[in-house]
Amino acid sequence: MTSTLFHPRVLTALALLLVGAGLSVTAWQGPSDAMLVPRFVLAIWCAAALVVLIGELIRRAPMPSAPRSPLPLLMAAVLIAAIATASLGFLIPVLPLVALTLWLFRVRQPLWIALGTLILGGGLWFLFHHVLLIRLPTLLTSGLI
């Protein structure tokens, strides 16, 4: 039974149900005109999540063997770079992210990593920020980087 409970699919459904329930509380506490539609939407959400959860519990899909993979590292890098952009500007967080992505996708030669980071990270940033003048978040107030 416990192994079923910890199945990732069950956990996903459970998390969705809990989030839906939590948001429902907010919706019912809010003003009734602005929250009219959210209440309906969340009711459908919770009902659907509950049935999905029961379905996943009954089905008892076999536990997938989780191979060890550096995927969480890539995910964390994307998330951290995205958050850091607001304070560090666009260029600085993006360079290590591109380098890491290249490395994780089996580009291992230092020259290629450097070149790829420079062209994909720096080059595209320069193209948009300075040539096309689509302003990306900046670090310095002068807008240079």
Place this chain on the structure above:
Amino acid sequence: MDIVLAAAANAFTWQALLAIVIGTWAGIIIGGLPGLGSVVGLTIFLPFTFGMDVITSMALLIGVYCGSVYGGSITAILINTPGTPQAAATTFDGYPMTQQGKVGEALGWATFASFFGGVLSCVMLIVGAPQLAKFAVNFGSIEVFALVCLAMLCIVGVSQGSTLKGILCGMMGFLFSMVGSDPITGADRFTFGQYALSSGLTLIPVVVGAFALSEVFVRFSTRDDEAARIPEARLIFPGLRDIGRRMIELLRGSFIGGFIGALPGTGAAAAAFISYASAQKLSPRRKNLGKGEPDGIIASESSNNAVTGSSFIPTLALGIPGDVVTAMMMGAMVIHGITPGVRLMADQAQTVYSLFVVLIIVNVAMLILSKPSVGLFRYLFKLPQGFVMGGIVMFSFIGAVSVRGNPLDLVVAAITGLLAYVLRRGGYPLAPLVIGMVLGPELESSLRRGLLISRGDFTAFFTHSTIASVLFVLIALFIAGTLWSGFSQWRKDRAAGESPAA
């Protein structure tokens, strides 16, 4: 007649033709790059139009717009990542065809359907703009509510495998669209006291996260498989006999797109989903939809490109921009001293006819430029996978942050990417998330406005007008039909499940 010839002469200057080629070509590339869509493309090119005359600048912008709507299908088919939200429905059948080794045919159908839809909507614009505009005025809040309800039901259709999971994702998308100010009272919703959240979540960052970033994650976890290989892009145009066989599909998709485009405020992404849902009910090959059937690509691509022409109907006939993109076009016209409005057709007939000619040339240019564009993407995707994935991450970041210059949108894209990966692993379809987000705001605000208009009486919706009544009957039939087929399927499954046990 003179005026038409003069208009054509305006459009066939070599400045205008050059602008069309540059704009369309750039539009296809921008649309094809995941993350960058029509809005970013137009924002890039808008400053260049200041020094040009009005026809040339409109030619450039229309080229970028139409090109980007088509370009989104290239990446949708090749790597299961729609380049723009408008092409999300193209992945349903486009990517399965790619997996079956039919890339060339898939791209060929997408290109031809785009061209067909685009040209047909130009014809609709030229022939029927005043009539369609007048008809669109009949679509008040209550009629729009009924129409969007009907469109919302296509979530059921596109949730392959699990309808319930699809509904769950649809509601999630709907809820995403509710973060921020309430469109009716202006009160903040689901912001939890955070000012940053009060600007709400927009479509592009969510689509970037849900499709582009999550695709990078999925490809990373399966990077050793054969399936992760990106096939070589080719373009094989369908033969005349095939086109004839699927003519009904092409026409239906184009007319749906053409009509949706004429309604202010709906847009190409909604048109593609509605058209796909109707193909699921009406196509003679509907059993194969979602498994790599060209009809699915036709439904999506003919309708989203048909929006490009007809979205000018409310803009030109009434001065009401149909979506963000036509609003930008209107801005470009204002710069050149042309004020769109009810009298535009009468006062500036020659300019308007020139625009019609430009629209048709753009669609022809799109057809011609499709081959070299696909060639460019073939070249790009031949690079080692690391570079392709690094590029996708970069374009996703740039696209997400440049929609409205808000760094928060980047965080939204990243979080949606992680969430979408978990959901994909759990067997949840992601298209309903986009449908919920595209249609949700329109559904909610039209409902709430309808309630204000009917003074709080929902039952008055059903009898408000003939159009509304007809639409609500269609909704009832759709629900009844879906429940019935679901029920008989369930009985069949149960019978099949019990017999081996017995």
Place this chain on the structure above:
Amino acid sequence: MTLLRASLAAATLVATTTSAVAADTLDIVVPFAAGGATDIVARSFEPIFSEQLGVTSVIRNIAGASATVGTAEVADNEGNPNIIGYEPAGALSIQPSLKDLPYGPESFTYVCRTVSNPMFLMVSKDSDIDSIDQLVEESQEYPFLYGSSGPGTLPHLAMAALTVKSDLQAQHVPYSGSGPAMNALDGNEIQVMADTETILENYDLKPLAVFAESRVEGYEDVPTFEELGMQDLEFSVWQGIVAPKGISQERADAFADACKATVESDRFETFADKSGVSIDYLGAEDFKAFVARRVEVNKQVLKDAGLTE
């Protein structure tokens, strides 16, 4: 010809070299998406302004939350001399009273007001209503519906103030912009709307009264509300330039001078003529006082109409 090619090439070249080299690029924040009505005015204003100031500048579109996100970005750059905002009336004079924002009227160095268009009360051309009195009278038995381009926008506020100051019975139905509201007016979903001359002209509507101190040129037969016996009903759609607070007086004066020269330039006047915005310049001090007064008036309207406590 070569205009297209030349301008494309020149623009690219100029942009690349200058912005990469010059350290002090001036960011002009427009709190709406590119191509909107405010953005178009700002983009016509920008090249002349930066020429006058002798810097290179770039338009940054930061849209969202009724233009407050972009405005907050300007306020957040306290002391930064390289950022200004091209601001609409709502973000400066309505939103701070309506919502909890990270900025207030005191967060800015006011530079100048550029344009201002008075609002008109209008009904559809086919409507049989010809005067305010008739409108008020007919609203008694069955209340009218008035449209707006969203909650807390100027069209909403002007009408809310009118319902407070007169016997007009009318209810608010917000749309996502002036365009969709016009579609609704055409389909008789709403009956009245307050908006500017541009809307009035583009959609061929019938003006009943003008929210201004005196009658407007070109509309001499449209009465003001004061003439009709209703005081303090003046609403106009205006735009202006603000810089963050904490910049040097020298820099603020340079901005003000450049702004004055820009709005007085022929190029900007030609643009204003063509696009239907009326130039209405106010200098730094006057603009500051003007915004302060509008904030007070709007706060009172919001309170009277029950939109805030």
